[in-house]
Every structure is written in structure tokens, then in C-alpha cells.
Amino acid sequence: MTVLINEKAASISLTGITRSYGAVRAVDGLDLEIASGELISLLGPSGCGKTTALRIIAGLEQTDSGTVVVGGKDITRTPANKRDMSMVFQSYSLFPHLSAADNVAFGLRLRGVKPAVRRRRAIELLELVSLDHHADRYPSELSGGQQQRVALARALAVEPKVLLLDEPLSALDAKVRIQLRDEIRTLQRRLGITTVFVTHDQEEALSMSDRIAVMSNGRLEQCGSPAEIYSRPATPFVAEFIGxxxxxxxxxxxxxxxxxxxxxxxxxxxxxxxxxxxxxxxxxxxxxxxxxxxxxxxxxxxxxxxxxxxxxxxxxxxxxxxxxxxxxxxxxxxxxxxxxxxxxxxxxxx
Incomplete structure (x- = not known):
């Protein structure tokens, strides 16, 4: 297998991030430092602000105040398509009329990469997620877990600085979810890519993360390693939410x-x-x-x-x-x- 190490992984710094929707403060003064190559989970109940924070990092939402710095560069007002990030959603969002290989190569095609080169890279990425033997199958011919692997390979094909995962496992059954979360963690470590993972599932966060940022009502309750979050919760909310x-x-x-x-x-x-x-x-x-x-x-x-x-x-x-x-x-x-x-x-x- 050819391992394509990402050398562009970047740190992320969120400072004083706020975002409101009418009277609702979805994110309320969020400060968070994410190291280059780290996998950090944003964990919390529905409505805690974790997905809004992820979308702010991606550039899909604008902040009311605060700054987003990636790799030392302020990108707070940079459009999403200029941020050099890839995002994997809960829904697989694959093009049904394209094969697995063509789905993976789609971003490379938009960047003007030659057909032979993008085909080769797509096969390499599919090999990385153990799907190279399904390169010519269409999404309808793949299981849910396989489709999510294709979506992950597509996100990695363009060698982003940051990989953003928005509850990518929640639509899968329990057995496939456990298998795929282990595969994502192994792959993330191999590539060394900075990854922000949004989940409401504490078991996923505890098993996959370098650190966990627990959020409640738009605020950061605690950020630490899985062992710290579980064994030394900083607040009653964290203690009751985890375990x-x-x-x-x-x-x-x-x-x-x-x-x-x-x-x-x-x-x-x-x-x-x-x-x-x-x-x-x-x-x-x-x-x-x-x-x-x-x-x-x-x-x-x-x-x-x-x-x-x-x-x-x-x-x-x-x-x-x-x-x-x-x-x-x-x-x-x-x-x-x-x-x-x-x-x-x-x-x-x-």
C-alpha cells in the first residue's frame, strides 16, 4: 500500500468565537487551541453548539465575533472554498452517477488534475480505506459503511490542511460504526492530519480522540484527554454527561x-x-x-x-x-x- 502522508496539517486557534441566531446564542465565547496533527472531538448534547463551531471552522457559518486562525493565518473572513479543508457529513453525499473512484477523484478534477493522475490517486486513496477492489462500483452497489469510506477517501484526496467530520458514523449500524471509527482513527494517525470530529456519542469520543472538548449551551465546559475528562471532570455537567x-x-x-x-x-x-x-x-x-x-x-x-x-x-x-x-x-x-x-x-x- 502506498501511504500518502499529509505534510500540510495545521494548528487551529479559536478565540472568542460567538454566533447567535436571533435570541439563541449557539456559540458563546469559545476559546479552543487544536494542535497540528491532533484529533479533537467536540462532544455534547444536541443544541450545545458543537456543529455550529465546526461549521465556523469550515467557513460555512460566519462568526458574530472572534477569530479563526489556521496554521498561523487568520481565516475568519476567508470563504469556505479557500480554506483548504475537507468535510465529511453524516449523509454520505456521494454522486450516484459516478463510480467510487470518480467520486474520490471529483475534487481533483475541479482542480484541473490530469485524468490519469487523478485516477491513480483515487485508487491509492481507495486502497487506503480497503476499497480499491470496488473502485468501479456505484454508490447504490455499496453498503453504508463502504459509502462512508468512499466519502472519507474523497475528503483526503485533495490533501487538506484540516479534516472536519460532522457525526459521520451516526447513520450506520452499531457493528459497522465501531469498525469504522477504529479505521478512521488508524488512518488519521497514519496521515497525521489535523482532525475535528463532532459527535454526541461519548463512547466514540473516548475511543477516538487525543482530546475531547465538552460543550454545553454554547460554552466549553472542559477540554482534556479522554482519561482526564472521564476521571477528573471539571464540572458536574461533564461528570454526568460522560459515563x-x-x-x-x-x-x-x-x-x-x-x-x-x-x-x-x-x-x-x-x-x-x-x-x-x-x-x-x-x-x-x-x-x-x-x-x-x-x-x-x-x-x-x-x-x-x-x-x-x-x-x-x-x-x-x-x-x-x-x-x-x-x-x-x-x-x-x-x-x-x-x-x-x-x-x-x-x-x-x-
């Missing part, structure tokens, strides 16, 4: 909080009645007929088993345990709940 979370009543007292009889360190000091946010994997269970919890449900999930119980005060509690350990518990059994001694976040009491 599962228990909500357990507690009493905060300065740098610690008392919850279910355990005393835990606080990420942010507080006082008074609070709701403590605790990951299921941080919950510890011990067989104890005089314990503080009754097990209600046990759900085997392969190497991990989810044990759901109810504290004596009525609070539901979920623990994710190694299945070997969970085998000793039974529904209806009494256990004592404690928690890993790790810093926790709180929010206002429910």
Missing part, C-alpha cells in the same frame, strides 16, 4: 464530604447538604447482613457485572464490579456500601 453516575446525598464540610457513612475528599470545597456524584466503578460492596444496602438487580455483562441496590434511605446505588467478584452476591442480599477514596464532585442537593 454513568450515582447521585448520593451527602454533607459537605470544607474539603471533604460524608456520604453513606464514608468520608471522601472533594474536588471543589463546599458545605451543607449536597448530592455527591460517584462513578459505579468507585462503589465497593461487602457482604454484610447488617449492611446499609439491599441488592435489587444483578446484570451480567461479560467481564463486568452491574449490581444495583437501594440504600436504607431509599437512594438507588449502582456498582460495576469484576464478574468474578460479583458472583458472590445475590438479589435480595444485604451488603455494606463504601466508596473509593478519590476526589468527588457535588451539585446542589436534589
Amino acid at each position: 454513568s453516575m450515582n447521585h448520593v446525598p451527602g454533607i459537605a464540610d470544607g474539603a471533604t464530604v460524608t456520604v453513606s457513612g464514608s468520608r471522601l475528599p472533594l474536588s471543589v470545597p463546599g458545605s451543607g447538604a449536597v448530592t455527591v456524584l460517584i462513578r459505579p466503578e468507585a462503589v465497593r460492596l461487602t457482604d454484610d447482613p447488617n449492611g446499609n444496602t439491599t441488592i435489587t438487580t444483578i446484570s451480567f455483562r461479560g467481564p463486568v457485572t452491574r449490581v444495583i441496590g437501594r440504600l436504607d434511605d431509599g437512594t438507588p446505588i449502582t456498582a460495576d464490579l469484576p464478574s468474578v467478584q460479583a458472583a458472590s452476591f445475590a438479589e435480595g442480599g444485604r451488603v455494606h456500601v463504601t466508596y473509593a477514596e478519590e476526589p468527588v464532585l457535588t451539585k446542589a442537593a436534589d
Whole structure:
């Protein structure tokens, strides 16, 4: 296989980006630095501003204020067709009357590349996404996953500085989605191209990204590596949006909080009645007929088993345990709940 390394990958700097639609502030003072060759995911619920931010980078939307700098050059008012970027959408947007190879070569044809050269490059790109043997097939003859691979190859054919992916996997079934996300990540690393990936799927973001930018209501809540976002969320919103979370009543007292009889360190000091946010994997269970919890449900999930119980005060509690350990518990059994001694976040009491 011929590997076509992109040597034009560029950094991206967003400073004070705002964009409103009437009274709705879609992006509200966004500051974000993206390194050359990095894959960063913009993650958040619908309406958080992630797609608007991506379209601003692409030049498909104009900012009300703020600047977009790519490779050290201010392109805030540069038209989209002059930004040297490629975009892959949720819909494959392939030309139905063109073969896979001709779809990939389309951008090269617009640039006046000679037929023989663009055909050769199209085959090389299709080889890169393992579709060179389907070069002469039409979109209607390809599966959804194959069509999205063709769209990705087409985006890469023109050797852009930046690759923009707008929820490109959401229309695919689960198995194909997992396979293709791994392929995209492998390909991105091989090419070293700066990539901005928009998704509402936390699993996609956690598995693919160098860093994740979590957005809410047009604002950046936190930006960090997947491990940082998951293990050290900066805000209750991030903690609750990424992964599962228990909500357990507690009493905060300065740098610690008392919850279910355990005393835990606080990420942010507080006082008074609070709701403590605790990951299921941080919950510890011990067989104890005089314990503080009754097990209600046990759900085997392969190497991990989810044990759901109810504290004596009525609070539901979920623990994710190694299945070997969970085998000793039974529904209806009494256990004592404690928690890993790790810093926790709180929010206002429910």
C-alpha cells in the first residue's frame, strides 16, 4: 500500500468565537487551541453548539465575533472554498452517477488534475480505506459503511490542511460504526492530519480522540484527554454527561464530604447538604447482613457485572464490579456500601 502522508496539517486557534441566531446564542465565547496533527472531538448534547463551531471552522457559518486562525493565518473572513479543508457529513453525499473512484477523484478534477493522475490517486486513496477492489462500483452497489469510506477517501484526496467530520458514523449500524471509527482513527494517525470530529456519542469520543472538548449551551465546559475528562471532570455537567453516575446525598464540610457513612475528599470545597456524584466503578460492596444496602438487580455483562441496590434511605446505588467478584452476591442480599477514596464532585442537593 502506498501511504500518502499529509505534510500540510495545521494548528487551529479559536478565540472568542460567538454566533447567535436571533435570541439563541449557539456559540458563546469559545476559546479552543487544536494542535497540528491532533484529533479533537467536540462532544455534547444536541443544541450545545458543537456543529455550529465546526461549521465556523469550515467557513460555512460566519462568526458574530472572534477569530479563526489556521496554521498561523487568520481565516475568519476567508470563504469556505479557500480554506483548504475537507468535510465529511453524516449523509454520505456521494454522486450516484459516478463510480467510487470518480467520486474520490471529483475534487481533483475541479482542480484541473490530469485524468490519469487523478485516477491513480483515487485508487491509492481507495486502497487506503480497503476499497480499491470496488473502485468501479456505484454508490447504490455499496453498503453504508463502504459509502462512508468512499466519502472519507474523497475528503483526503485533495490533501487538506484540516479534516472536519460532522457525526459521520451516526447513520450506520452499531457493528459497522465501531469498525469504522477504529479505521478512521488508524488512518488519521497514519496521515497525521489535523482532525475535528463532532459527535454526541461519548463512547466514540473516548475511543477516538487525543482530546475531547465538552460543550454545553454554547460554552466549553472542559477540554482534556479522554482519561482526564472521564476521571477528573471539571464540572458536574461533564461528570454526568460522560459515563454513568450515582447521585448520593451527602454533607459537605470544607474539603471533604460524608456520604453513606464514608468520608471522601472533594474536588471543589463546599458545605451543607449536597448530592455527591460517584462513578459505579468507585462503589465497593461487602457482604454484610447488617449492611446499609439491599441488592435489587444483578446484570451480567461479560467481564463486568452491574449490581444495583437501594440504600436504607431509599437512594438507588449502582456498582460495576469484576464478574468474578460479583458472583458472590445475590438479589435480595444485604451488603455494606463504601466508596473509593478519590476526589468527588457535588451539585446542589436534589
